[in-house]
Amino acid sequence: MSYPQRTNPLLQVDWVVILIYIALLTFGWFSICGATHEIGDTDFFSMATRSGKQLLWIGLAFGMGTFLLMLDERYFDITAKVLYWVMMVVLLITPFLAKDIKGSRSWISFGSFNLQPAEFAKCATALAIAKLIGTYGFDMTKFRCLAKAIGLILLPMVLIVLQKETGSALVYFAFFLMLYREGMPGSFLFTAVAAVLYFVISIQHAGIQFPSTLTPVGEFVVLLLTWIFTTGMLRVYLPQTDHARRFLLWGSGIVLGAWLASRFIVPFDVAWVLVGMCLLMVAYLFWHYLDTRVMRYLYIALFALGSMMFIYSADYALNRVLQPHQQSRVKVLLGVEEDVAGVGYNVNQSKIAIGSGGFTGKGFMNGTQTKLKYVPEQDTDFIFCTVGEEEGFVGGSVVLLLFMALILRLIYLAERQSTVFGRVYGYCILSILLFHLIINIGMVMGVMPVIGIPLPFFSYGGSSLWGFTLQLFIFLRIDVGSQNRLTSR
Amino acid sequence: MSGKFNFSNRKYVVGAVAVIVTVVYIVRLFSLQILSDEYKKNADSNAFRKEIQYPSRGLILDRKGQLMVFNEPSYNIMVVMQEQLGVDTADFCRTIGITEEEYVQKMKEIKARRNYSRYTPQLFLGQIPAEEFSVFREKLFRFKGFSIEKRSTRRYASALAAHILGDVGEVSEHDIEEDDYYQSGDYIGKLGVERSYEKQLRGEKGVRIMLRDVRGRTQGHYKDGKYDKDAKPGKNLTLSIDMELQALAERLLQGKLGAIVAIEPSTGEILCMASGPTYDPNSLIGRDRGKYHKILKNDKKSPMLNRAVMGTYPPGSTFKITQALIGLQEGIITPQTTFPCSRGFNYKGLHVGCHGHSSPIALVPAIATSCNSYFCWNLYRMFGATEKYGSVQGGMTRWKDHLVRMGYGYKLGVDLPGEARGMIPNAEFYDKHIGHAWNGLTVVSISIGQGEVTATPLQIANLAATVANRGHYFIPHIVRSVQDGQIDTIYRRPHYTMVDQKWYQYAVDGMRAAVTSGTCRGANLPGLDVCGKTGTAQNRGHDHSAFMGFAPMNNPRIAVAVYIENGGFGATFGVPIGALIMEKYLNGELSPASEAKAASMQARTISYPYYE
Structure with a gap:
């Protein structure tokens, strides 16, 4: 030594x-x-x-x-x-x-x-x-x-x-x-990146409405992303199950149906349908967690629920939590x-x-x-x-x-x-x-x-x-x- | 290590982030610098210039709507250093009336400024009135690099109320650091309401975004003025001051040092606030501001000091009213309690002198005759009531709490800068300075407003207003309303003391008796039911003369405090001046007899050898 x-x-x-x-x-x-x-x-x-x-x-x-x-x-x-x-x-x-x-x-x-x-x-x-x-x-x-x-x-x-x-x-x-x-x-890290993405998109496109609906583009896109991310996570973390495919199928049907209804019957706020769909997803995952006790269901359910809560709190955060000069900096950057x-x-x-x-x-x-x-x-x-x-x-x-x-x-x-x-x-x-x-x-x-x-x-x-x-x-x-x-x- | 816990491959992710960011940024740099022509063109041919639009400052009116402060157009001379080479300085200096040394000095100062740039206009000389300016304007073409900027100057309608109104001057480095709104060369309120209401008065600067070429020539509005913003003029202020009353107060203070404050008890509005000596606010505007400022600053009598809120004096016998109220509330005395007075307070070898009156004496006559002995006994008993308060310190703390709630010892919160807090000693103060071996006797002089106790004339006036209101006051304030807005809620909320309303009647009776049969007989104005209390405060020189009072006794409309440095007895200066102020306000004018009294009061001067 x-x-x-x-x-x-x-x-x-x-x-x-x-x-x-x-x-x-x-x-x-x-x-x-x-x-x-x-x-x-x-x-x-x-x-x-x-x-x-x-x-x-x-x-x-x-x-x-x-x-x-x-x-x-x-x-x-x-x-x-x-x-x-x-x-x-x-x-x-x-x-x-x-x-x-x-x-x-x-x-x-x-x-x-x-x-x-x-x-x-x-x-x-x-x-x-x-x-x-x-x-x-x-x-x-x-x-x-x-x-x-x-x-x-x-x-x-x-x-x-x-x-x-x-x-x-x-x-x-x-x-x-x-x-x-x-x-x-x-x-x-994925959650953090998703949070930034949600924030930017929902603030940036808050003012304009998605065509043929009464929903702001930001809200629509972010809810859509929530659905896509949740489906994606199911695919990655629970690959042996059939949930991801089911979500994709049902989700596409619901979103398309809602949009068509708004387009051809009477224009309405499609966001409610999307929120309902996401909540159903959360409930479905949570039920599976209770049934199987596989923690991953719970995590993914929480991710989906957190995403939705985040969308509606991002606006609040921007307008209340940040200092006025920071608000304007963020807003200028986001256009x-x-x-x-x-x-x-x-x-x-x-x-x-x-x-x-x-x-x-x-x-x-x-x-x-x-x-x-x-x-x-x-x-x-x-x-x-x-x-x-x-x-x-x-x-x-x-x-x-x-x-x-x-x-x-x-x-x-x-x-x-x-x-x-x-x-x-x-x-x-x-x-x-x-x-x-x-x-x-x-x-x-x-x-x-x-x-x-x-x-x-x-x-x-x-x-x-x-x-x-x-x-x-x-x-x-x-x-x-x-x-x-x-x-x- | 097992594969599960080895995250070593993640180093590639971190490295990839660094590489990707670098590549993305280089691409961005490439697109900015090489692909896009837009930015290059912008820089080569055009650039923005922000032209500031200056708002007009708010006007100031008195309570009757009479104009006190307004704006007058004036001009600033600006210079772009890069372009001013080759100017005939001798001619230039002659035209604007400065010496060549001043010119050199000015240039030096400009270069030392924090955000100095030789390409942008810098303030060379400010606030030049229009009439002096015409010659320069004619010759302007000869002085390359110099330009003019239209601004405005403050003007004061009269030579009155200098301390209240204050003044404006160029912002300091410190102001700029504190608040982003200001840029070097801007003006800001320095004293008085100009300072305390700066945010309301200043308005909001506007901006014009102009396009300009490399040589700085203006090409027009950027995007046809889409981003321009108009200046918002400042808000007008209406003061609670009555200019006629203010004029009388300042007249009566001539040749004396001191202060007069009058308050409307039901609102806390200050009706007049005079401080002697004073100065003409018009001397502090324009180019000569610096010169006069220096003269005033060096004057030993401190004419720029607003003694009404910044001066702290022993309140003398006016303070006895607080003592009577505290004694009653604490159960130390009752209205019937009598104390002996054998030409003063004599106890255990201590003697506090008094003047001749009947003995023993009860509370109301004790106030009327301003008996020192009565209030010494009162305090001595209170501080001795250790079974009630636990210790002398406990009694003292209770005593101090009462006074603080009456508005003493801390700033009242008047809307003027620089208010002093006065001094109400507490138990720790004496523990520290005398040691623990003190008692009611040691400090007995504080009961008659002497010793360590000091107060501002405003605090004394506020006491008079509190008694007038029988137990509450509104924080005294000088601004009655702000255009399109309200004054701060703190000025609209009553503040209650810790003394029950019922005890105030005895203070009122005492103060009324002082006017009808006691020390304030000089203020007994027929039909006005004046209540008052004199004060004669000992100090190193001749005694200070003080008075506080209110009128009428029921539904009072004015409370007043007068404090004349080295004026002798309270009855000598305090009482007659206070009476004149109340008469003027309540009757709208002075009777011929009072007018004569005012003239003689105005003519009486006091000499102040140690200020000469």
């Missing part, structure tokens, strides 16, 4: 990740120069400019990265729980210490510079959840275990929503991707509202800026759209605009590919971990990165709602940069430790 050799972790660290990291930071810094630059003003290093400040944040981030690599990787495992709870307390008290900045209380001021604790809570949550799942005896298929894991995710979400930073809270949904990798039933002057203005300007970039872009610091300050938040949440305008399709693609490479490399590293702790942590951070990438770049290109979260390593600001650096370098350090153990065995 030999002890692991204490070699310098700096030499064993995964240099692929480091190189991508440096490439992204460099690209990001030049974009900030481009976004904040005024013509005739070339001093990028002055601390009075945002580019100068960002350079300082980057320098400090390097320092922090190096420091993290020098630590013993066991610290992260040992302190995970404490860090998590300390962070939760910080999140809890933040709204009381923070001043109100545009409706949200999430920034704590230290003199002239501000920190957003929510950015660091992601890292603490990732560590805590990795620790939990890495504990001996943890089993994702057991309800208690899964509930614990989900509880760890929901707590910071709730606390961040209390700071009125709904955007940052949504990021925690990324952890479900990790849970999926660790064995959470795939039907959970319910066209609002060129308000939220739509931002997205429209951002699309114009990107679109004007063409194949190779206008060149560094030559972007006119961002220069004229048409694009709001151009150096923070909308930074990808500047990339698109100044570096064009080539630059934009390179950035996207760099992110993809980073995520794929992180998957590779996560999979080679010798501990569950390391693997779960790796998946946590790569899921977060992926989520930010999907939402931020999607929003700038007008395919996702405008949710104010930064583009990792690009957006101006110390909190975000340090938060991601922290997450990344802790993983790199864990990875070095894992490699050491493997080679010394």
Whole structure:
């Protein structure tokens, strides 16, 4: 038995990740120069400019990265729980210490510079959840275990929503991707995707009626989807039975019959027929569950019932639960509202800026759209605009590919971990990165709602940069430790 | 590991998500940047420009509908930095009447603004009245990059009510951070109702979405104005202030520091609120706002301070009414209880002086003559009633609760910014500052409105209104109605004290006796049944003169408080000023004799050596 050799972790660290990291930071810094630059003003290093400040944040981030690599990787495992709870307390008290900045209380001021604790809570949550799942005896298929894991995710979400930073809270949904990798039933992900689909469709098509009926298209389509999904689930999960075929046959008959009646006899709200049909399905499945005690019947019945309830509560959720500015963002994205002057203005300007970039872009610091300050938040949440305008399709693609490479490399590293702790942590951070990438770049290109979260390593600001650096370098350090153990065995 | 629990293949699903998203986004990028010409054209030839349409600010009227504040057209000079090169600055400065140093300074300030852009118009100089503007307009073509923007300026119909009306000024960085509505260069209410009713007064900005080309030239409305929005003018406010009464109050305060507040007891509406010294609100508009603002700020007598709601003073003997009511309610005294007064309160070596009157004395005459001894005994007994309250602290807590419910110790909630809360000490306060060895004797001076107790003139007026209503008050407020809307419900709900209505009759009798035969005889107006109470508050300099009262005794229509810093006895300034205010409001005018009294009161000035 030999002890692991204490070699310098700096030499064993995964240099692929480091190189991508440096490439992204460099690209990001030049974009900030481009976004904040005024013509005739070339001093990028002055601390009075945002580019100068960002350079300082980057320098400090390097320092922090190096420091993290020098630590013993066991610290992260040992302190995970404490860090998590300390962070939760910080999140809890933040709204009381923070001043109100545009409706949200999430920034704590230290003199002239501000920190957003929510950015660091992601890292603490990732560590805590990795620790939990890495504990001996943890089993994702057991309800208690899964509930614990989900509880760890929901707590910071709730606390961040209390700071009125709904955007940052949504990021925690990324952890479900990790849970999926660790064995959470795939039907959970399917349910989540179905929920999003229902929501979008029912809101988007609430205003128009399905031809020859008095039913709104959204409601009609979603009820139809409920029927199709339920039938599909029966086919997948209970393939040996005949229920799926029966549902398909009877369902088609009923829907067609109802539509024909509305078309040729008297127009009426077909939704009632569909609701009745779905309720019959639920009753049928429930009866089968009581008869056979096969749990899958119950699950599918609950899915169908939940779908129906969801349809009728989505509208309520949109109009009551979300803040007015979030409502309008969702509505603009779904095309319910066209609002060129308000939220739509931002997205429209951002699309114009990107679109004007063409194949190779206008060149560094030559972007006119961002220069004229048409694009709001151009150096923070909308930074990808500047990339698109100044570096064009080539630059934009390179950035996207760099992110993809980073995520794929992180998957590779996560999979080679010798501990569950390391693997779960790796998946946590790569899921977060992926989520930010999907939402931020999607929003700038007008395919996702405008949710104010930064583009990792690009957006101006110390909190975000340090938060991601922290997450990344802790993983790199864990990875070095894992490699050491493997080679010394 | 068994196959069932190994989910390792799911790594491919996660990886696939990353790859698919990247590919989809690259395709989207491709369609935006290469396939579609629309966005490119938009950026090359046209871009939106949001032109803000500014609403006119709501007008302010007094309770009789007389105009107090209105708008006058004025102009802002805007500059686009990128285009202003090569302007003859000497000529420019001469035309608009500033020095070249000011010009350089202005340019520096503009560049330091948070959302500064050299391509969009920036506010160079604001609120230039129309008459000064004509010369500049003629020469405008010479000053490349400069443009004009029509706005409006606030104007005040008279030099009165500066503290109530307040003023408007340019928004600060802080305002912009707090509220998305504002952009740099906007105006916002800074003081008075201009500030507390900012949301109602400001209206809603409209917007015109214009198309423009690369050089910034306007091409026309985007989609024929489909997305344009008209500005919504602000709501007009009707104040509860009676301008004639306000004018009299301000006249009487000339040459004195202090405040006068009058309230309509049945509604809580403030009929007049004057604070001395005051200033002309018209001096705080337009370009010279900054200059006058500085002068007023540096004045040691603090003319910008609204003493009626921001000044906290020892309430003196006006406070005895609260003590009488608390004593009655708590059963410490009955209306028949008498206490000895041998030219003051003498007990265990402590002496609180009083003036000559018969002894022993009962409650109503004690109020009428403002006997210190009576109220010292009352408080001493209450704090000593440890069998009832458990401890001195318990008695004190009960005492404090009563006062808080009467509107003391906390902000009343008047609809003006910056209200002070005054001070009603509680048991913890004395535990901390004296230690536990205190009792009713140690703190006995609070029973006569001295010591640690302080109140705003508004709180004193509110006490008079509460007695007038026999036990309840409406939160005093200055705005009577908002156009197309109602005032906040908090101003329409009565607040009851913890004292039964029946006890208030003794307070009323005492205050009436003070006018007919006691300290307030100067307020005995024929036919008006005035009730009143003087106050003479000791302080570091000459005593403060205070008065509170209401009239008529039955179905009162006005309650008033007067507080004159260093005015001496309550009867010297407080009583005559209070009487004049009540007479003016109830009779509509002053009798010739009262007019003469008002003139002499106006002419009397008090010197304030430590403010000079």
